[in-house]
Amino acid sequence: MNKTTIQRVNYHTHCDRCRHARGKAEDYVQEAVRAGVAALGFSDHMPFYDDRFGLRMPYQELDEYLGEITALREAYRDSLTITRGFEGEYVREDRAYYEKLLSRGDCDYLLLGQHFYEKADGELINVYQLKDTEDYEIYAANIVEAMRTGYFRYAAHPDLIFLNDFPWDDHCERACDIIVEGAVRYGFALEYNANGFRRGRKQYVDGERYQYPHDRLWDKVKEAGLSVYIGSDCHDPEQVYDGIVEMAYGKLEELGIAVRTDWV
Ligand SMILES: [Zn+2]
Ligand SMILES: [Zn+2]
Numbered sequence: 001m002n003k004t005t006i007q008r009v010n011y012h013t014h015c016d017r018c019r020h021a022r023g024k025a026e027d028y029v030q031e032a033v034r035a036g037v038a039a040l041g042f043s044d045h046m047p048f049y050d051d052r053f054g055l056r057m058p059y060q061e062l063d064e065y066l067g068e069i070t071a072l073r074e075a076y077r078d079s080l081t082i083t084r085g086f087e088g089e090y091v092r093e094d095r096a097y098y099e100k101l102l103s104r105g106d107c108d109y110l111l112l113g114q115h116f117y118e119k120a121d122g123e124l125i126n127v128y129q130l131k132d133t134e135d136y137e138i139y140a141a142n143i144v145e146a147m148r149t150g151y152f153r154y155a156a157h158p159d160l161i162f163l164n165d166f167p168w169d170d171h172c173e174r175a176c177d178i179i180v181e182g183a184v185r186y187g188f189a190l191e192y193n194a195n196g197f198r199r200g201r202k203q204y205v206d207g208e209r210y211q212y213p214h215d216r217l218w219d220k221v222k223e224a225g226l227s228v229y230i231g232s233d234c235h236d237p238e239q240v241y242d243g244i245v246e247m248a249y250g251k252l253e254e255l256g257i258a259v260r261t262d263w264v
Contacts (some may be wrong), residue, residue, distance in 0.1 A: 012231030043111045115127055226257070
């Protein structure tokens, strides 16, 4: 696929409501219009009704957020297509919550962003606070379980866990296999996340690399013949469709992985 002619889309967009992104939702829309983006999906970090996780909008702003995006969708309808959603974790006991969000009429989709994973006993673990790779398969199995529920449109940064600095081992290998096999089994899309590139290359115990995307996962994605989405995961209006997004398209082209831009 030629990246110069590919339709410009991005379904992974944040805004200032999550308290760690810069710029109002409208600033992202204006940048998208300027950059010739045809479809822009807002997927700010999903609040939970008990505000259990940090780094996201308070639950009480949920209606206001969806109202804001709905108003922008109307105001800019002649320039681009805006969709309304959230990026959030799959937690087993919250199925009713996802269903409620998706049936309200002003929430078009959910992206799976497993920043926390759930152990068999329900304990939620932050992937940023791991001491070893023991749980990597549990993290991967959480993602596959979420794929099966049908609540989520695609898995954002499925290789997020590799931001941790542990040498590659069987847990890493098996976690990748579980995710790729799940994506094949459920026809579920994975996201190649541009924001990982924005974090820069780092020195890890087994060499210099990006935190994510991690090549070992994407080699398996290629082998499996999966097509993927590229998500900007912008936290600044300037990043909506920046040089890093273009770089991500270039990398997938090099790898021989087909990119999806459709939104079915
Ligand atoms: Zn964020
Ligand atoms: Zn994100």
